[in-house]
């Protein structure tokens with residue numbers, strides 16, 4: 001069975017306020033996109049990649065792609081549309097029950113061990129899986145004045161990370177339904193949840209941050225440096241205070 005990797009890299013990175021889309025910003029001597037693709041390739045060297053880029057992308061250099069089997073796909077206006085377009089590009093080739101693993105280009109620090117743990121969690125999985133990290137801070141709900149309305153319990157609250165992996169046909173149906181209803185879908189799991197299904201949470205490292213705001217670049221550089229010193233990019237970089245990896249949803 002083919003493992004399909006979909007990497008959405010068609011965003012503009014507006015919150016980053018940089019001179020280029022954030023996936024092309026330099027980080028540890030490479031671009032964010034190149035680092036992300038390297039991590040994926042370390043874990044899944046034989047996978048087929050669909051790399052989603054803006055049709056007007058002027059920054060992409062194909063030399064940064066380590067995969068031997070890959071294709072470029074034009075992205076959409078929103079991330080959900082980008083991922084849906086990648087599935088359209090797979091329609092001729094993917095089997096209904098093939099796994100499609102979606103990973104943000106903007107997450108270059110994902111540990112290879114977390115990628116492997118996520119993949120292992122697909123064994124005997126009926127619905128699908130996502131990397132996630134437990135909420136660590138006290139959570140406040142704001143009111144319309146920007147004041148605290150109340151404190152939310154953080155019990156059972158998780159940060160959704162990527163990769164997220166679902167079977168091709170189920171993901172296609174879920175994204176189509178979300179697009180048809182205009183539901184707010186910021187990750188693949190929320191589209192699956194809207195179908196009444198419960199994806200499995202797989203505990204991942206808090207190192208797997210999404211580069212979103214300007215200060216995130218320095219944090220990512222520090223994480224990569226720590227991972228290089230401790231070899232935890234390639235091995236396990238999970239927060240040692242949260243040793244459990246697989247968690248039932």
Ligand SMILES: Nc1ccn([C@@H]2O[C@H](COP(=O)(O)OP(=O)(O)OP(=O)(O)O)[C@@H](O)[C@H]2O)c(=O)n1
Nearest residue numbers: 008009010011012013014015077078079105106
């Ligand atoms: N239309 C879009 C929007 C986002 N993405 C990708 O989805 C990932 C996560 O999205 P986000 O962090 O929101 O990226 P941007 O949309 O680029 O950022 P912003 O919202 O700040 O503009 C990124 O790898 C981004 O390139 C995409 O492929 N297509």
Ligand SMILES: C[C@](O)(CO)[C@H](O)COP(=O)(O)O
Nearest residue numbers: 079104160161162186187210
């Ligand atoms: C997919 C994602 O990275 C999971 O955290 C996230 O939902 C993307 O969200 P954004 O709204 O595009 O920042």
